[in-house]
Amino acid sequence: MGVQVSVVGSGVEHEQEAEEVGRLLAQRGCTVVCGGRGEVMAAAARGAKSAGGTTIGILPGTDRRDANEWIDHVIPTGLGHARNVVVAATGDAAIAVGGRYGTLSEIGFALILGRPVVILEPGLELEGVPRAATPADAVDAVLAALDTSR
Amino acid sequence: MGVQVSVVGSGVEHEQEAEEVGRLLAQRGCTVVCGGRGEVMAAAARGAKSAGGTTIGILPGTDRRDANEWIDHVIPTGLGHARNVVVAATGDAAIAVGGRYGTLSEIGFALILGRPVVILEPGLELEGVPRAATPADAVDAVLAALDTSR
Amino acid sequence: MGVQVSVVGSGVEHEQEAEEVGRLLAQRGCTVVCGGRGEVMAAAARGAKSAGGTTIGILPGTDRRDANEWIDHVIPTGLGHARNVVVAATGDAAIAVGGRYGTLSEIGFALILGRPVVILEPGLELEGVPRAATPADAVDAVLAALDTSR
Amino acid sequence: MGVQVSVVGSGVEHEQEAEEVGRLLAQRGCTVVCGGRGEVMAAAARGAKSAGGTTIGILPGTDRRDANEWIDHVIPTGLGHARNVVVAATGDAAIAVGGRYGTLSEIGFALILGRPVVILEPGLELEGVPRAATPADAVDAVLAALDTSR
Numbered sequence: 001m002g003v004q005v006s007v008v009g010s011g012v013e014h015e016q017e018a019e020e021v022g023r024l025l026a027q028r029g030c031t032v033v034c035g036g037r038g039e040v041m042a043a044a045a046r047g048a049k050s051a052g053g054t055t056i057g058i059l060p061g062t063d064r065r066d067a068n069e070w071i072d073h074v075i076p077t078g079l080g081h082a083r084n085v086v087v088a089a090t091g092d093a094a095i096a097v098g099g100r101y102g103t104l105s106e107i108g109f110a111l112i113l114g115r116p117v118v119i120l121e122p123g124l125e126l127e128g129v130p131r132a133a134t135p136a137d138a139v140d141a142v143l144a145a146l147d148t149s150r
Numbered sequence: 151m152g153v154q155v156s157v158v159g160s161g162v163e164h165e166q167e168a169e170e171v172g173r174l175l176a177q178r179g180c181t182v183v184c185g186g187r188g189e190v191m192a193a194a195a196r197g198a199k200s201a202g203g204t205t206i207g208i209l210p211g212t213d214r215r216d217a218n219e220w221i222d223h224v225i226p227t228g229l230g231h232a233r234n235v236v237v238a239a240t241g242d243a244a245i246a247v248g249g250r251y252g253t254l255s256e257i258g259f260a261l262i263l264g265r266p267v268v269i270l271e272p273g274l275e276l277e278g279v280p281r282a283a284t285p286a287d288a289v290d291a292v293l294a295a296l297d298t299s300r
Numbered sequence: 301m302g303v304q305v306s307v308v309g310s311g312v313e314h315e316q317e318a319e320e321v322g323r324l325l326a327q328r329g330c331t332v333v334c335g336g337r338g339e340v341m342a343a344a345a346r347g348a349k350s351a352g353g354t355t356i357g358i359l360p361g362t363d364r365r366d367a368n369e370w371i372d373h374v375i376p377t378g379l380g381h382a383r384n385v386v387v388a389a390t391g392d393a394a395i396a397v398g399g400r401y402g403t404l405s406e407i408g409f410a411l412i413l414g415r416p417v418v419i420l421e422p423g424l425e426l427e428g429v430p431r432a433a434t435p436a437d438a439v440d441a442v443l444a445a446l447d448t449s450r
Numbered sequence: 451m452g453v454q455v456s457v458v459g460s461g462v463e464h465e466q467e468a469e470e471v472g473r474l475l476a477q478r479g480c481t482v483v484c485g486g487r488g489e490v491m492a493a494a495a496r497g498a499k500s501a502g503g504t505t506i507g508i509l510p511g512t513d514r515r516d517a518n519e520w521i522d523h524v525i526p527t528g529l530g531h532a533r534n535v536v537v538a539a540t541g542d543a544a545i546a547v548g549g550r551y552g553t554l555s556e557i558g559f560a561l562i563l564g565r566p567v568v569i570l571e572p573g574l575e576l577e578g579v580p581r582a583a584t585p586a587d588a589v590d591a592v593l594a595a596l597d598t599s600r
Contacts, residue, residue: 076539078380082235089526101261108255226389228530239362239376382535401561408555
């Protein structure tokens with residue numbers, strides 16, 4: 001079992017950074033976990049696949065065909081928004097790219113579970129959560145946090 | 151069906167405010183919804199019962215006996231932290247009193263679902279979420295928001 | 301906290317028995333728990349209210365207005381079919397009236413959690429699960445099982 | 451995205467059949483989905499890996515290390531028994547090997563979602579659910595059902 005990192009977030013204006021995060025995670029040997037749908041989720045998965053990586057998409061609905069085309073392993077939960085809990089739990093760490101309320105809930109759950117979380121600038125303002133200026137810094141930060149926590 | 155308001159949060163230092171929030175909600179005819187356990191959850195339920203109100207406790211585990219003694223209707227979900235989703239969904243609105251990561255996730259879910267949320271001062275710092283200085287102001291604010299949203 | 305009993309099932313042809321089960325449970329002081337929607341769920345809640353009882357409806361969606369009119373306390377979970385787990389966990393015992401696959405999942409979960417389950421005749425065929433010929437027998441059986449398990 | 455098939459069940463006496471089911475599914479190019487823990491779940495995953503296949507384990511808890519050693523992709527849900535819903539939803543079809551109440555709930559959910567289900571003999575008695583005499587027959591039956599349903 002390799003390291004699994006969740007990429008959470010939303011916003012079409014953040015797709016480029018999300019794709020870079022996905023690509024860098026795959027290059028470092030991490031499986032990319034996401035919510036399986038569009039925007040940041042699709043971009044992160046696309047980036048991972050462009051580097052030959054592996055992707056897991058955890059869907060709110062029950063139909064596998066709702067997953068974007070860069071998802072290797074689809075987990076259709078049927079849990080609606082509660083699937084955010086599973087997205088957070090499935091990553092050994094999480095990187096937030098853009099995002100709004102759903103991302104807030106995913107960060108909350110990742111922190112409850114003790115997973116290292118990094119917010120990529122610009123992003124949600126959350127006191128006490130580490131931030132990174134670039135995709136490379138974000139990936140470095142979560143992998144360093146995982147090394148330390150072992 | 152009367153109005154149901156979720157009181158979310160944690161921290162023994164916030165119990166007095168939580169009890170006051172619960173009491174005021176019950177006086178205004180609202181059913182108080184909470185996570186059914188201790189600290190802020192118990193205080194809110196105790197406040198509601200002191201004013202003759204009704205309480206619902208939504209537990210992470212499957213054993214009803216984990217509920218605090220001020221809970222009238224116990225919902226043992228067995229969902230672990232994901233029960234936070236159900237706490238958020240069961241309130242027509244939410245008031246946050248203190249709290250940390252779990253509260254963050256509950257606020258995130260309440261906002262996803264379009265429920266009015268008010269953070270009682272001092273509390274989590276979350277951009278764009280209305281704040282109230284006192285329990286009375288918090289209760290007024292969520293009930294006013296519910297009136298408007300109908 | 302009084303005893304909470306879940307009534308699970310479906311099928312318009314079973315509404316009369318479900319209403320009688322709800323009525324008898326309320327007369328015995330039990331809160332009736334159900335999935336909050338139509339057919340057997342609505343009938344059980346209607347029966348409980350006709351006897352002055354209390355009802356809890358645990359919905360698959362997030363909108364309280366989806367509950368039938370005989371529900372006192374609405375739990376909109378947003379969990380989809382997974383709300384069946386919460387229906388099963390919220391009852392100290394369960395009575396199955398008619399039903400198909402959803403009922404099967406609820407019985408499965410009630411049994412996992414060690415809740416006494418009784419199937420009202422005619423109903424699902426499940427080896428090892430006690431059956432009752434009438435609503436009165438079903439109510440007697442689950443309440444007797446609860447007494448014994450304490 | 452290849453075909454994903456869930457293997458559900460329990461009982462040490464059924465491990466040999468479960469391993470054969472996992473092996474045959476992998477040979478047919480299917481990803482094997484299971485609950486990620488021991489007995490039938492471990493055996494199915496072990497069988498899949500022995501044939502060079504891919505496995506997904508959907509855990510009740512939040513700790514990846516609870517997965518058995520033959521799981522490639524771990525989904526720690528934190529949902530407790532409600533993870534059975536996700537196990538059922540993640541398979542395009544399901545094969546039941548042995549099992550008790552948890553398996554009952556998984557079959558119930560798979561049927562709710564319209565997934566083809568086959569019970570391997572000897573197994574749970576459930577009216578209307580197709581049965582197969584051997585692992586090979588079970589694998590043939592679910593793959594044929596999937597072909598037909600497309």
